Amino acid sequence: MPSEEEKKSADASSAASPSGSPAFYDSRHGESAAHGHGFFREVWDGFKRDPNASVGQGASGRGNYDAETAAKATAESPLARKLKGRHLQMIAIGGSIGTGLFVGSGSALATGGPASLLIAFSLIGIMLYCTVHALGEMAVVFPVAGSFSAYSTRFIDPAWGFAMGWNYALQWMVTLPLEIVAACFTVSWWTHNSINNDAWVIIFIVVIGAINLFGVRGYGEAEFVFSIIKVTAVVGFIILGIILNVGGGPDGEYIGGKYWHAPGAFNNGFKGLCSVFVTAAFSFAGTELVGLGAAEAANPRKSLPTAIKQVFWRITLFYIVSLTLVGLLVPYTDDRLIGNSSADVNASPFTVAINNAGISVIPSIFNAVILLAVLSVGNSSVFGASRTLAALAEQGQAPRFLGYIDRKGRPLPAILITTACGFLGFFAGSDKEGDAFAWMIALSGLSSIFTWGSICLAHIRFRKAWKQAGHTLDELAFRSQPGLIGSWVGFIFNVLVLIAQFWTGFAPIGYAEMSAAQRTEVWFEVYLAGPIALLCYIGYKVWFRTKIVRTKDMDLVTGRRDLDITELLAEERAERAQWSRGRKFYKFFC
Template sequence: MNENSDRSTHQKGIQLTRALKSRHIFMLSLGGVIGTGLFMGSGVTINQGGPVGAILAYLVAGFLMYLVMVCLGELSVQMPVSGSFQTHATKYIGPATGFMIGWVYWMSWATTVGLEFTAAGMLMTRWFPTVPIWYWSALFVVVLFGINAMATRAFGEAEYWFSGIKVAAILGFIVVGVLVIFGVMPLSSGAPAPMATNLIGDSLFPNGLSAVFAVMMTVVYAFQGCEIMGVAAGETDQPEKSIPRAVRNVVFRVLIFYVLAIIVLSAIVPWQQAGLMESPFVQVFDMVGIPYAADLMNFVILTAILSVGNSGLYASTRILWAMSKTGMAPKSLSPLSKRGVPLRALSITLCFALVSLMTSFVAADTLFMVLMAVSGMSGTVTWIVIALAQYKFRKAYLRDGGKLSDLKYRAPWFPVLPLMCITLCCSLFVFLALDETQRPSLYWGFGFIALCYGAYFLIHRKRQGVLAPSLPTV
C-alpha cells in the first residue's frame, strides 16, 4: 500500500518538460509540412492543374495555412498545453468536439506514420534491392521509437537536423533551378534556356480553371502538419516568445520554399511530363545532368519521410496523452517516464501505426481505404476546429472583460479572419463532393466523425467529472 502511494506521489512529480527552444518549434513545424507532398505530390499537381494553376493553388493553400497558424498562435500563447487544439476545442467549443477532434487527429497521424514506414522501406530498395521492405520498415520503427522515447530536448535536436536536410535540399534546388531557367547552367540535352516558355506557352490554365479547384484538396493536404506547433507549445520554453516567432517564420519560409520550388519546377519541366514517372525534383536534376541526382533525391525524400513520421509520432502521442489526463482516453496512458515522456501513449500509437501498415497489405480495399479517407479529411477538419476555437475564445475573453492589449499574441482582423478560414476549409469539402473519385472519402470521413460524437454521448455523458480542462496560466 505504501509502495503504491510512493509510486503515485513520484509520478505526480514528473511532468512534461519545457525543453523545446524557438528553433526546435520552427523546425518541428517545418518537419510536419515539408514532406512527400512537395517532393512527390507537386508533380501531379502541376500535371493536372497546369503550371500557373499549380502556383495559384499553392498560394491559396499557403494563405489558408497562414489563417490557421495565427489562430493557433493566439490560442497556444494563451494556453500552452500539449493537448493544443484538442484542449482548446474542449474548453471553448465543447467536450464532445474536443473528444472527436482528438481521436480523429490521433488516428490520422498514427495511420500516416504507418504509411511512412512502408514508403521509407520502399526507398531503401533502390540501394539494397535484395533486402525485403519490411526489414527496413522494422528498422525505422525502432529508430523513430528511440528518438521519441528520448528526453524532449534530444527529440527536438533530432528533428531539427532532419528538417535541416530538407531545407538545405530545397534551397539548393531553387538555386540550381534559377540558373537553369536563365541559361547560366545549361540543360544536358542542349535545349535553350526555358525562361517562361513552359509557364505560359500552353495558356495559363491548359486543363481549365476547374482543374485548379480539383487539385486544391491535394495541395492543402501538403500544408497540413503546421498545427504541430501548437502541440509542442506544452513543452516550449517561453511560449509567449517562441510561438509568435514560429508563426512568422514558418508561414514565411514555407510559402517561399513551396511557391519558389513550384515556380522553378513549372518553368523547367513541361507540365505534360511532370510527375508521371518520378519525382519532379529528380527530373530537373536529370535534365541538368547532375551525377547521382536520383540517389541524392532518394536520400532527401527518405529524410523527409522520416521527418514527417517523427513529427507525426510526437504529435499523436502528445494528443493521446493529453486526452488520457482528462478521461477522454484510458487513464492508464497518462504516466510519464523519468525523462518526462509518455511512453505508454507512444507505444499504443506506434502499435496502431503498425496495424495500419499491415492493413495496407491484408485489407487494402476495405479497412485501409477507410483509414486513408479519415486521414485525408482530418487535417481540414482540424483547421476548422482551430479557427472555431479561436473565434469562441476571443468572444468569451472579451465578454468576460478581457482587454486585447493584455493578449501576448493575437490574430488580426477578428472576426473576419477565423470566419474566412472556416469558410475556405468548408469549400474544400464542396470540391471533394464534386469529384466522383474523391467523394467516398467524404462518406467515410464524416461517418467516423459522427461515430466519435456518438461514442462521446453514449460513454462520457454518463460519467461525472469529465469536464473541460481549466485555463492554464502562462
C-alpha cells in the same frame, strides 16, 4: 564525516521522495538528481509513472462530463517542458516538409497542371497563415496538453473536442506507415529492390521509436537537424531550378514558361483545381505541431510567437517558390509524375526536374534528402499522435492507460501504440498495397481541414468570451496578426474546401466512365474522414449529453501560465515603440 544536521536533511529528503530514496528525481521537469544510483537504475526509474500525473474524469458516466476537471488535467500535465526556441522555430519551418511536398506534388501537378498547383497551395497557405496565428494566440495564453483538441473542448463543445482529438490522432497514426513506406521506396531507388522492403520497415520503425523514447528533447533535437537539412535542400533546389530554367543546365536549353503554354497551365479545368486541395492540405499537415509543442516549451511566451511568425516564410519560400519552379521545369503530361504508389519517390517532380536536366549525381543526393524528410514527418507523427492521445486520456476522452506519463515526461503507452502503427507499412510488400494505402490516405486526407477549421472557430469564440469577461487585447502576450478577421477567413475557407472536396469525391474526374461501385469507392477514399468525425461527434454528444459551451461559461483561467503580466507587456510594448523602422519590419515577420 557528515554533520548531524546534514544527516537529518538527507533523511527528510528520503522521506519526501516518491521512491523512498534520496530525492533522486524532479518529476515535474524530468531531471534526474540521482545520488548513489547506477545508470541503468536511473533509466529504469525514469520509466515509472510520474507521481504528479493524474488522469481527469472528464467523462465518468452517461450524461456526466466534468469540464473543470478535464481542463485542470491538461493544464497540469507533467509533460517535460524542454523545447527551446530554436526547436520550435525549426518545427514551424520544416515540420511538415515531407512526402506531401517532395512526392505528392507530382500527382497534384499531373491532375491540375502548374497553375492549379500554384493556386491551390497559395490559397491553402493563406488560410493556414491565418489558422496558425489564431492557434499561436491561444497557445501562448493556454500552453496546455492537447492544444487545439483541448481548445475545441473548452471553447466549442466537449463532443467536438473528442471528435477532433481522435480525428487528429488517427491522422498521424496512419501517416506514420505512409511515411515509412515512402522511406522504403526511397531506399529501393538505390538498392533496386535487391533487399526486401520489410527489412527497411523494421529498421525505420526502430529508429523513429528510439528518437521518441529520448523524450521531447530528443524529438526537438532530431527535428532541428532534419529541418536544417530539408531547408538547405529546398533552397538549393530553388537556386538550381532558376539556373536550369534560364538555360544554365548541361544542355544549355532555355525553358522559361514554355510548359505553361504547351501542354498548358491547367488540366481538367476547375475540377482539377479542386482536386489539388486535398494534396495541398496533406502537404501542409504538421504546421500546427508548433502549437502542440507549446505545452512542452520552456518559455512559450517568448519562443512561440517567433516560431508562429516564421510560418509566413515557410509558405512563401519553401512551398510557393519551389512549386513555381517545379511547374516551369516539368510538364504535367510527364508519365513519371503518376508513379506506382502515393509514396513512390520516382514520382517526385523535384527528382524528375533534375533528371530532365541530364544531371546524374544530384538526383541521388536529393533522394537522400527525401529519405530524411519522410523520416522527419514519421518522427512528427509519433509526437503528434502520442501527445494528443495522452491529452484525450487526461480529459477522460480516451482509455485511462494512455494518460500514463513517466518521470521523464514521456507518454509511454501512447508512444508505443503510435509506433506500432508503423507495422502497417508491411502492406507495401503485399498484393493489397494499393487498396490499403488508398484507405489510409482517405483517413488522413481531410483530417487537417477539420483540425484547422476547429482552430479558427475556437479562436473566434475565445475572443468573444475574452471580451465578454472584461479583458482587453493588451492583456494578450501574443496577438494574431490577421486577427479575428483572419480567423473568419480561415474558417470560411476551410468550409469551402470541404464543399469542393465533397463535389470532387461525388463527381470525380472521369466520372462518366466509372461504374456506381467505383464512384462510391472514390467518394469514400476522398471523404472518409468526414463521416468518421461526424460519427465521433454525434455518438459522444448523445451518450454524454454535452452542450455547446456558452461564452459566458468559458474557463479563461485554468492553464494560464502567466496570469499577471499586464505591466510587463506594457513595458515591452513601450520598448518596441522605440525600435527603428527596419527592426519593426523584421520583427513583424520574424
